Amino acid sequence: MGHFVGVDVSLELSSVCVVDTTGQVVKEAKVSTEPAELVRFVQNLGLEVERIGLEAGPLSAWLHDGLAGAGLEVVLLETRHVRAALSAMVIKTDRRDARGAQLLRMGWYRPVHRKAAPSQEVRALLVGRKLLVAKLVDVDGGIRGMLRGFGLKVGPVGRAGLPRRVRDLVEGHAVLRSILEPLLAAREAIRTELARLHGQVLALARTDEVCQRLMTAPGVGAVVALTFRSGIDDPTRFRSSRALGPYLGLTPRRYQSGETDVSGGISRAGDTMVRAALYEAATVILSRAVRFSTLKRWAMAVAARRGVKRARVALAQKLSTVLHRIWVERTTFRWAGEAHTSGRAA
CATH class of the missing domain: 1.10.287 (Helix Hairpins)
Structure with a gap:
């Protein structure tokens, strides 16, 4: 019978909960927040552990590497999903948070990408x-x-x-x-x-070759290019370039229930630094005398219809799509009237 381990990470001591495939709590404990201590705890269980879950946080990546290095199956859990799943609990404690192991058992979680060193x-x-x-x-x-x-x-x-x-x-x-x-x-x-x-x-x-390609786009300098590159890390993990908008929190929230259907402001989910960098790049494109492009023409049309603030957000979302395509296809930004140039081998 397989078992699942949930870890609520704290600075000194982390709460650990082990459940079986039926949801029964097998063991709960406090373990020192060190990779070696967590590995020792799991190995001393004497149980078949299918997966270990860590809620994404400042120490989680370090612990993830230590557990994965010991040959254990470990995933980082998306913080918002964990919080939403555990929000029904009237009393919140570290011990109860560790029971996020139930999410692993049922598959009610979204894994977080572990960025490269x-x-x-x-x-x-x-x-x-x-x-x-x-x-x-x-x-x-x-x-x-x-x-x-x-x-x-x-x-x-x-x-x-x-x-x-x-x-x-x-x-x-x-x-x-x-x-x-x-x-x-x-x-x-x-x-x-x-x-x-x-x-x-x-x-x-x-x-960096990727940054040099990204910097051919309007409004994108060294800081924006490096922020985008380090934030996305692996462009192939996105099935479509359009997925970056929702991933970076640049698409509207929506609440629909019965006759109620409300679209709000952007979700602001995902990487704050990348979202801010794209917004700054969009501001530069719209407000400064940069070389005219199809991107700027499109954003100015949006600004005329919906206002400058919404145009900046829309342009930031569109820019994320353009930069992802440049990265994946190994191309450069195509200005109006320029031929398509690809870096792929013939």
């Missing part, structure tokens, strides 16, 4: 860069807000010219200068490290 490394680089960008914006806003309280207005000035402008404003204000100088020094350190990380992003994009 290179894609995880690229994502870590992009997250680090994004973090420094956010901190730089926070420091700039904090400096401006602090000066505004004293009636000192920085006004429109570039990032490079901000320190000089701030020092000119606080000339003669000893206390303000003593406060702002450390902030300006920290700001300069952030800019230096941000430039270093951004240089790594550009270097990766220059040496």
Whole structure:
């Protein structure tokens, strides 16, 4: 008789539940959140384990690799599906969450793709860069807000010219200068490290053939290309390019019951970073003077009918389809009047 193991992952101790094919709970335990400890627990059961389920999360990929490396059948479970399936429980505990093993037994789950190590490394680089960008914006806003309280207005000035402008404003204000100088020094350190990380992003994009092809599309630079590549990881796991829109949460929600049929805003499911990158690329295409293309013509027609905001979302969805086709077919973006060029061998 086969058995299924559900693991509710926590930082120190994970709750584990083992059920048989009839749904009967065979064993429950707390196990240290380490791959070796989980492998030892499963092996010491002395039972035939068909599948182990981990809810997707920060530690899940690491645990997945350790369990799979020991020859165990393990899957990552889509978080929204698990939450929806367990939402009927009045009381929520880690022990009850581990009973998600019942989902494995019944097949009521959606497996999550385990990204390759290179894609995880690229994502870590992009997250680090994004973090420094956010901190730089926070420091700039904090400096401006602090000066505004004293009636000192920085006004429109570039990032490079901000320190000089701030020092000119606080000339003669000893206390303000003593406060702002450390902030300006920290700001300069952030800019230096941000430039270093951004240089790594550009270097990766220059040496990656897929990114070079993706960057032929309008609005797609090194950051967008690397974000899309690391987020999708394996383009062949999608049966159709049009599947990327729903996967990335760029399609409308829908609720239908009886006479009620409501379409809402986009679902915002899937990878937030990829969705945001595509939206930024769509914004660039619509708002900046980039080379005219069929994509921009189509988006402008949508904007005329439905408004600019909806046109950006629609263009982001369409761009995801275009980038996927470029990747799968090993082509480049076809501008109006250009012949089709394929990278496939003849």
